[in-house]
Amino acid sequence: MKMITAIIKPFKLDEVREALAELNVQGLTVTEVKGFGRQKGHTELYRGAEYVVDFLPKIKIEAAVDDALLDQVIDTIQTVARTGKIGDGKIFVSDLAQVIRIRTGETGNAAL
């Protein structure tokens, strides 16, 4: 099992969710986050005061998936969330030691 953590542009969220649902990914956790990468920030001007905004709003998606689905999920996110412009985000993949469904006590792949 793998944990996929993807940082994407906020307006891409719906497309990514739909595409992942078609792959039979059973669940997603979404968080509104801020951060910076190569895109850097922008400046805002309020009368005479100029502020550099370093952290831009992004969406963080977390999904636990079966190893068999991993490549498809990564491909899908990369294809759907891509605009080709700087700031499209990143996908992080990590090993997942255990998953437990709280209601039934199922573990491992059965709990995904």
Added chain:
Amino acid sequence: MNRAIITMLTAVLAFGAVAPAAAAPVVNKGDTAWMFVATLLVIMMSIPGLALFYGGLVRAKNMLSVLLQIFMIFSVVIVLWCMYGYSLAFTGGNAFIGGFDRVLLNGIWDPATAAFSSAATFSKGVAIPEFIFAAFQGTFAAITCGLIVGAFAERARFAAVLAFVVLWFTFGYLPIAHMVWFWPGPDAITDAASLAAATGQAGWLWQQGALDFAGGTVVHINAAVAGLVGAYVIGKRVGYGRESMAPHSLTMTMIGASLLWVGWFGFNAGSALEANDVAPLAFINTLLATAAAAVSWLAGEWIVKGKPSMLGAVSGAVSGLVAITPGCGFVAPMGALVMGLLAGMVCLWGVNGLKRLLGVDDSLDVFGVHGVGGIFGALLTGVFAAPQLGGQGIFDYVSNKMSADPYSIGKQLLVQAEAVGVTIVWSVVVAFIAYKLVDAVIGLRVPQDEEREGLDITSHGESAYHS
């Protein structure tokens, strides 16, 4: 503005002795109704107009502190106004401060005889009920004191703000209001001697011939200077210049500025004190100058900074409102147009170049907008009031028409500059002493950790927004 306080009982007798021809002033229901509307509009300007305009410009953690300061300053000043403020500003005393005849609003209503006194207007034989006159002028005092807090927003101790306002209202606002606006009214004026007698009872700057229709000196310059001194004495916000202090809701600011604009018709057109021909003149000037200033500020910003902004548009509108205030009942609409266009550009400089020059953390640019716009408007009033430029000139109450003496722009400009100078000096001195006094007794600033956490939680125990 003006003000003549005439008691039905005493004034007619007193003035009657001088000028037997003067008829008892008549109260008209239309005038009275208009003054109710105007007074309500000025209340709306303050709460919620000014409060939202300022509130949107601070960070979310200080939203309630600004709203509360303005709400409570309004309330405290109205109480003080009715206790002694009205009497000291708008009754005869000496040239610098009024008397105690109307302390606790005494003498306006006599329940025994069911007699209500009236206040003179700018027209002979026309009066309005003195209670609505007192209420109208009270809202001016309240919004003036409220304007100040924008200069030291986000760091002042709440108790210190209130204590300062009590002092500054008493020793700063009241004398200036009396000096600029008090006169006994036109009803007794029939010849040169009675004109001299009436003028002799007026406030000092009125006697000098200073023109201030709705409060350029009394309200805007006065408050802006007090604010600037406050920003200087209290010091910069923690993190100023290093951390982002971006406005948390320009949506609120736009709503507030729009309420200010609408309310300002009560402020300016209401200052005619009656529903006569001058009120619509002040109305159209307030409409036109404000729109022109919004256009010129936005255009200037677009050219210089590259983008037209919402904050720029509303700041421009407010600068136009401020600038046209002293002249709105004296200048012609095309004069108002020019004043508005110039005010937008001058105040844009006020919040950029001048602000950097001053090096003071005037949080919400009270001086850059109200001070610069107020000074500019007060001076230009002397120019555009000239009949040569379409203005009304000086009204002669002896001949009951425009003065036959040639209007000298240079001379009037000097008089206007004198009024501006006196207001600045007076307000600086009173404000400085008041801040130092409050600092010594209460402490002007909250502790640094409270400032970092935000005044809403640390000073007031509540939050504006819950996520």
